[in-house]
Amino acid sequence: MSIDQVAAIIMMVFLLGMVICGIHLAFALMFLAIVFGLIFQGMSIFPMSMLSIFGTMESEILIAVPLFVFMGTILEKSEVAEGVYQSLYELFGPIRGGLAFATIITCTIFASCTGVIAATVTTMTLLAVPSMLKRKYDKGLATGVVCAGGSLGILIPPSVMLVMYGPMANLSVAQLFAAALFPGLVLAFLYLVYIGIGSWLKPTLAPAITEEERTVRGKELLWKAAKNMLPSLFLILAVLGSIIAGVASPTEASGVGAFAALIIAAAYRKLNWSNLKDAAYTTLIVSAMVFFIIIGASIFNSVFLFLGGGALIKSMLMSMPFGKWFILFVMMFILFILGFFISWQGLLFIVVPIFLPVAQSLGFNPLWFGILICLNLQMSFLTPPFAYAIFFVKGAAPPEVKTVDIYRGVIPFVFLQAVAVFLCVVFPELILWLPRVTLGGAGA
Amino acid sequence: MSFVKSVDKLSEWTGALSAWLVAPLIAVVMYEVLMRHIFNAPTAWGYDVSWMLFSAQFLIGGAFTHLRKGHIRIDIIYSVLSQRAQAIYDAWINIIVILPPMVLFGWAGINYAAEAFASSEKLSTTNWFFPSGPPKTLIPIGLFLLAIQCLAEIIRNIRQIKKGGQA
Numbered sequence: 340m341s342i343d344q345v346a347a348i349i350m351m352v353f354l355l356g357m358v359i360c361g362i363h364l365a366f367a368l369m370f371l372a373i374v375f376g377l378i379f380q381g382m383s384i385f386p387m388s389m390l391s392i393f394g395t396m397e398s399e400i401l402i403a404v405p406l407f408v409f410m411g412t413i414l415e416k417s418e419v420a421e422g423v424y425q426s427l428y429e430l431f432g433p434i435r436g437g438l439a440f441a442t443i444i445t446c447t448i449f450a451s452c453t454g455v456i457a458a459t460v461t462t463m464t465l466l467a468v469p470s471m472l473k474r475k476y477d478k479g480l481a482t483g484v485v486c487a488g489g490s491l492g493i494l495i496p497p498s499v500m501l502v503m504y505g506p507m508a509n510l511s512v513a514q515l516f517a518a519a520l521f522p523g524l525v526l527a528f529l530y531l532v533y534i535g536i537g538s539w540l541k542p543t544l545a546p547a548i549t550e551e552e553r554t555v556r557g558k559e560l561l562w563k564a565a566k567n568m569l570p571s572l573f574l575i576l577a578v579l580g581s582i583i584a585g586v587a588s589p590t591e592a593s594g595v596g597a598f599a600a601l602i603i604a605a606a607y608r609k610l611n612w613s614n615l616k617d618a619a620y621t622t623l624i625v626s627a628m629v630f631f632i633i634i635g636a637s638i639f640n641s642v643f644l645f646l647g648g649g650a651l652i653k654s655m656l657m658s659m660p661f662g663k664w665f666i667l668f669v670m671m672f673i674l675f676i677l678g679f680f681i682s683w684q685g686l687l688f689i690v691v692p693i694f695l696p697v698a699q700s701l702g703f704n705p706l707w708f709g710i711l712i713c714l715n716l717q718m719s720f721l722t723p724p725f726a727y728a729i730f731f732v733k734g735a736a737p738p739e740v741k742t743v744d745i746y747r748g749v750i751p752f753v754f755l756q757a758v759a760v761f762l763c764v765v766f767p768e769l770i771l772w773l774p775r776v777t778l779g780g781a782g783a
Numbered sequence: 784m785s786f787v788k789s790v791d792k793l794s795e796w797t798g799a800l801s802a803w804l805v806a807p808l809i810a811v812v813m814y815e816v817l818m819r820h821i822f823n824a825p826t827a828w829g830y831d832v833s834w835m836l837f838s839a840q841f842l843i844g845g846a847f848t849h850l851r852k853g854h855i856r857i858d859i860i861y862s863v864l865s866q867r868a869q870a871i872y873d874a875w876i877n878i879i880v881i882l883p884p885m886v887l888f889g890w891a892g893i894n895y896a897a898e899a900f901a902s903s904e905k906l907s908t909t910n911w912f913f914p915s916g917p918p919k920t921l922i923p924i925g926l927f928l929l930a931i932q933c934l935a936e937i938i939r940n941i942r943q944i945k946k947g948g949q950a
Contacts, residue, residue, distance in 0.1 A: 357880070358856075358857060359857060359859075359860075360860060361856050361857050361858055361859070361860050361861040361872075362856060362876055362880055363854040363855065363856045363876070363880075363881070364854075364855060364856065365854050365855075366854070366876075366880050366881045366884065367880060369884040369885075369888065370879075370880045370881075370883070370884050372884075373883065373884050373887060373888075385887070385888070385891035385894075386891070386895065388888060388891065389888075389891055389892060389895040389919075389922065392888075392892075392922055393895075393918075393919065393922070395838075396834060396835075396837075396838035396842075396918065396921070396922075397834055397838075397908055398834070399830060399833070399834055401837070402808070402812070402833055402834060402837040405805060405808070405837060405840060405841075406805075406808070406809065406812065409805055409809070586820075587816070587820070590812065590833070591812065591815070591816045591819075591820075593812070594808075594809055594812025594813050594815075594816060595812075595813060595816055597805075597809045598809055598813050616802075619802040619803055619805050619806070620798075620802045622802070622805050623798065623801055623802040623805070623840060623841075623844045623847065623848070624844070624847075624848050624851060624853040625853075626840055626841045626844065627801075627840075627841045627844040627845045627847070627848035627853065627854075628848055628853050628854050628855055629841075630841035630842075631841070631845055631848075631854060632855075680857065681857075682855055682857075684855070
């Protein structure tokens, strides 16, 4: 190991330390890049970092990030989720576990239009948790369902995570979207099966609502459900469909989607100044937060790779015994463990660039590997102490819900996510079939 | 008006400006989609203008995001500290970790943009060949705005530390 490589390892250890100590990820990255860059590269760190920043600015595909965030926020402000949940509540309420089903389905629909989870999780906590607790649902189940369902947003396309993964790994975002669709739906299906079996085995877990509590029935109910669900379903199908069919680029689709969301908001009479302003500001803050991390990570990575840190970790991983499936397991396990402490943006831009060349030399399909990574990163939303989904649920849930309840509630869902990763490893066609059929290729 | 207040005001203004850039961004992307897919006459400028609007949004908005504490951090340790300890901690983070990179990268950004202007360099992303100086200038603007906001945060933290000391 050369001095440079030792420095690279120290750089990575410092980064983890600084992040765990509560220093902003974006600034810790830039700080370490400057310190180590100046020591080992000298003044050339500056022009090099300007190229990194300008490269991020010029990347057309990343424009989809703010546009998808804006689209999701506008839909959230239109209270579409409320309408959808209300009608599903009436539909599924009378069966055991019905409200949990309604929650997962609402989340799945919204997962496909938001791409960020804060809004979905908060909205669903406010909506679904009180109604489930009122029906004597188990506290753990009620909150776990919202955590797990809400986090689907980061996986089911159009997802901001996939938009950022694409340019980093030189993969087409459209292919990633197509590839993530079935794993996302499989995960939602696993959640539903779990709730179904759980509430069947243990009736106190999720009791049914009584017939008297339903306010509408029959035709009226179907009409209400349709009115609430069709506009957003149509929007999702149009946005996703045009991307997956290869008609429009993700950026184009995100722009049209943002515009269409405004029309839907107007139709629901929710298009007012304060909603617009909120959406614009939310978009700005998400965007600036994410892109400062991306800029920081791109500068950090170029210094880290210059020092030979990437090559070092690669040779360490490659020299492990038991063949390529064990190395895959080790990489996934490292990501899972780091996910307890570091947010997905950090993992995506720091750890993944190191793992990509390893996966490549092991001969794994890059598209398949990318979706496994994203499935894995999705777990970091549910694994405490640093778990976005749990923060948001705790912040919005009624006070009788304790953090311990939520921890208890997410355990089965984390387990189900691991099952989904396993299924995708055993049946790679779950990931690779759709992009091959629609876009004629499964990653180069 | 005090320095801290003026800086906060500046960040509020630049934040509002960059937040509303989402409107022209949607408009330009929509227009480009219409021209390309329906009228079959894509514009020469749509591609470049949309990424410039997008990068202006996040670069200029960085300072406002710092003001609103929007840059993510893990607060397991931070949240158990007393208010005074938090202020001390934040002051050090701002002084050591945030301010120097912003100033140094901002200064590098000035050189980077100045070179582009001096050699009248053109963008090579499309056939529109817009000068590359203006978008490159966004880098020092964004980073210096953040540096100024950072100074204001340091002063705010120090005031809070002093106030906490008296109480």
